[in-house]
Amino acid sequence: VDRREQILDRAEHLLDAEGPGALTMRRIADDLGIRAPSLYKHLRGKDDIVAALQGRALIDLAAALRPETGDPIALAGAYRRWALHHPHRYELTTRRELLRDRLPPGVEAAAAAPLVTTVGGDQHLARALWALAHGLVDLELAHRFPPGADLDRTWALAVARLAPPERPS
Amino acid sequence: VDRREQILDRAEHLLDAEGPGALTMRRIADDLGIRAPSLYKHLRGKDDIVAALQGRALIDLAAALRPETGDPIALAGAYRRWALHHPHRYELTTRRELLRDRLPPGVEAAAAAPLVTTVGGDQHLARALWALAHGLVDLELAHRFPPGADLDRTWALAVARLAPPERPS
DNA sequence: ACCTGAACACCGTTCAAGT
DNA sequence: ACCTGAACACCGTTCAAGT
DSSP, X not given: OOHHHHHHHHHHHHHHHHOGGGOOHHHHHHHHTSOGGGGGGTSSOHHHHHHHHHHHXXXXXXXXXXXXXXXXXXXXXXXXXXXXXXXXXXXXXXXXXXXXXXSOTTHHHHHHHHHHHHTTTOHHHHHHHHHHHHHHHHHHHTTOSOTTOOHHHHHHHHHHHXXXXXXXX | OOHXXXXXXXXXXXXXXXXXXXXXXXXXXXHHTSOGGGGGGTSSOHHHHHHHHHHHHHHHHHHHHGGGTTOHHHHHHHHHHHHHHSHHHHXXXXXXXXXXGGSOTTHHHHHHHHXXXXXXXXXXXXXXXXXXXXXXXXXXXXXXXXXXXXXXXXXXHHHHHHSOOOOOO
8 A cells, every 4th residue: 555664664674684784675566567766656765675674673662571570580582582583684773783763663762661661770780681682682682792692691690680579578 | 024914003093093984995906006906806895804904903902801800890891992992993894784704704702701700600691781881982982961961970870780790608 | 656777986806008 | 915996786766758
């Protein structure tokens, strides 16, 4: 129905299947059976596509994290699982500049909210836990750890030390 | 003297000054007063340049970390300082695939050694501390934290929790 | 309203040719 | 030994033109 959504769907499919390197205007257009210049009648340019896919990814990530709010271990697990399940989407939102101006408003905050709530509102702790999870995922996806490394154990140890679960008083 | 080193020096200067986006064969050649195809008489291609600069960066980072071995806080501080002082070099070794086959042997291990020693040999803890530092730096360089955030405090809190200094017995 | 071909300013890279 | 121009297969993007 909406041509713009069709384009974005194809682009997302291409991203998932072949990674950010395959996300070119000519490839997207080819998949739709048109020529690259035609895309510019429906969107402003490639940045528009990237920003839209970043927005979708953040919304999807937020939805994956929300049910795990409260338990740091479970939340970290959900973060890791989402990233490993959508590595190219994670790369697009994380390794490329986040195009904030074109993002649906509140999306970034929605993805951050479960984190802040889970650590009890401490901003520094929330940022640290985020950085830890991002760092672990980023290094894992970049194959920076030795092949046989037991990363489950690394995650468990690290999260437990950084953000021990709230003891009910 | 060695033309290859001259090329790498120029490339490194270009990287520091304008970032990875400016690191093109034509720009490097222009800076040297020659044409791009001439570069291929001295190196195999652009990957060769990237790998060489990644190697230099890791050696430099290792040298910056070594003196701080032993104290997790000081080590993390040195890591952060190096990354903020050479943001484009950090990006080149971290956001782009690490070209291990073309790296000087042992360089990756040399950069990791101070970390492993500092946490007392625990591999999981070493990986966690590395991921935390990388995640914090990566998010800071990507402007993912709010502008006024007191990141000094975030680092201090996070490192202290994850890797408390060894108590002398 | 939607799509096209041709063009522009870029990439990395190859190769025959010049000195 | 070192460098060159021309070319190839790519990029994102613009624009006059076609239906």
